[in-house]
Amino acid sequence: MTVQTRLALADQxxxxxxxxxxxxxxxxxxxxAVRLQAVPGPGGAGDADVDVDGGGVLAVFGRLPLGGAAVLAVRTVRLAGPVAAADLTVSAGQLLEAxxxxxAALTPPAPVTGPSWAGLLPPRSGWQPLGRPPVDRVVGEVLAAVEEFKRRTAEVPDHHRTRQAVDAIADEIWSRPLAAAEGLPLRAAHAAHAIGFLRPGTPLAAHRAGPWLRLDAPAGSVALRAAAAPGAGLGLSPLR
Structure with a gap:
């Protein structure tokens, strides 16, 4: 994929x-920034200079800035027409504009120097199933935990409500196991909810590969390493 390559999307x-x-x-x-990986469809080639028959997929990896135990969100986009294998990191804002x-098309912007997280992505294979948690139960746990986070942070006196104190509360809550899916922390479900992947009635699937954990939904996946760093919570709020 070159900077000027126009990719045809499967539909609007x-x-x-x-x-x-x-x-x-x-x-x-x-x-x-987001990392892009274009994967040719069946019968395609891995040579980035060779057009292939049929469509493929574009995997878009983004990082939710949630502290040391960051969560990666992955959105796959179905492509139409020939696509060559490619891998580059670009500005998320510029990609949105493109x-x-x-x-139903996309022209990737010029590559940027990738952040450190972009060099360590979850594996493509070797995933073992952990279960298929019901989305309603997962969302219920996330919303209850969000309310607990709000209540507990509000109870902290103003002069003690530092970023460190808020992150400590968040880390304690989001490091708890997700009851609806054995092996996953609440952090994974919260990230999936925050990025819009948890939708009513949609099937979910949990997987593990070595230290990596993954929660899949039709809209996308979230992945994180099992070992959480102290103070790595979901205490940050979206920019308004």
């Missing part, structure tokens, strides 16, 4: 969903 909905995903990322970090929803 793909463009709208990608734009919504990028918009949510930018609410959390106006300077967000989405042509009406024309």
């Amino acid at each position: 909905r793909e463009g709208a969903d990608l734009a919504a995903f990028l918009g949510r990322l930018l609410r959390f970090d106006r300077a967000a 989405v042509d929803e009406a024309g």
Whole structure:
């Protein structure tokens, strides 16, 4: 994929969903970068200089800036027509501007120097199933935890309500196991909810590969490493 390569999307909905995903990322970090990986469809080639028959997918990886135990959000976009394998990191804001929803197309902007997280992505294979948690139960747990976070932070006296104190409360809450899916922390479900992946009636699936954990939904996936760093909570709020 070159900077000027125009990618045809499978339909207008793909463009709208990608734009919504990028918009949510930018609410959390106006300077967000995303890593793009174009994967040819069946019968395609891995050579970035070779056009292939059939469509493919574009995987868009973004990082929710939630402290040391950051969560990666992944949105896959179905492509139409030939696509060559490619891998680059770009500005999320510039990518959003490049989405042509009406024309169901996308022209990736110029690459940027990738942030450190972009060099450590979850594996593509080796995932073992952990279960299929009901989305209603997952959302219920997340909303209850959000209310607890708000209540407990409000109870902290103003002169003690430092970022460190707020993050400590958040980390204690979001590090708890998710009752609806054994092996996953609440942090994964909260991230999926914050990025808009948890929708009523949609099927979910949890997986693990080594230290990596993943929660899948039709709208996208979130992934994180199992070992959480102290103070790594979801205490940050989206930019207004």
